[in-house]
Amino acid sequence: MKVKEIVRILDARILCGEDMQEYTVEKAFASDLMSDVLMLADDNVLLITGLVNMQTIRTAEMSDILCVVLARNKKASREMIDLARDGGIILIECRYSVYQTCGLLYREGLKPIF
């Protein structure tokens, strides 16, 4: 699923990485525990999370996750956006809960990791 489709489905806002909207994620993973995210071995993963702090971006950076959806209408700080941009990470804010974000993307055909 392309990033621009994710943005459309979630009626979301891209905070950085606007020029990478053609990037395709293969699978999605939802978690608020970064240790859980750091266990993933897959590539081209979309991370859906309600944990919104610097560690969210650091974890994506270390795990080679290039696209992160911040759910629950949480707002990323300026530092988070700068760090994401520096790491080449597409950062998206959406107003839906993690439940609804997963539900909508799953319904549109995005696959789970396992």
Next chain:
Amino acid sequence: MRIVVPGRVETHILSGMTERMHFEHNIVGGDFTRAGYASSQVKKALKTLDVDMAIIKRTVVATYEAEVNVVAHACNGMMIVDIDGSTIQVVIQDEGPGIEDVEQAMVEGFSTASSEVREMGFGAGMGLSNMKKNADSLHIESEPGKGTKVEILMALDGREEVRSKK
């Protein structure tokens, strides 16, 4: 004697193909906004050396978990990185409470993290086992009340067993 400036990268070209790097970064206990900075520098350095992406990911996931542990539990620490033609060695040492029982701490789910740390997205007791999973070799020494030293070794060819260089 070799003088190392913390945060600065020192590179020697050894023999055309082989590069050697040494650098050190401070890790400040309790400062979650900075946690991951040192690992990020390791990632950037490994990328400039054209290390295989899968090895980079395993390395930095392990160092990042270790770095977060220092931030979550210790007063302050240091990450010391040595890269030569065949291995990456990362030592993370801290001044902190230490680990009472390393074997028990390795068990998935075991955690002494505060609820604040849990609400930061860490402290679910998966860090040490994840470090073990990702590192080619992991060595932990700890003295309760003094601190902890974690050594992570990675083989650059991705296959060869690495031996501890202690």
Next chain:
Amino acid sequence: MTVGDIVQALELTVYCGKKGLERRVTGGYVSDLLSDVMGHADTGQVWVTLQTHKNVMAIASLKDLAAVILVTGHKPDENTAHQSEEEAIPVLGTHMSAFDVTGKLYELINK
């Protein structure tokens, strides 16, 4: 829809709290941050998480949630199981990830 209907449709394991399988489900909430669930989950929701310690049941009870689904093979610890029985709030389990089980749960509830 009841918790029992969801158990059947998604082939979930019932670890404990069987008395609560008749509870009515109004929706879902996915979170691993306990303070967030405390603040934002609603009565009758099924809570999807990988947290297993006993505070999970305290919150499920306070927020009057319908059930808890533990993902990726996580099992409730002893205290959690005990409290689940007492509160009659089922703790369910699956090998699916949170995204996977939530996608299926959402389809089921919004059919």
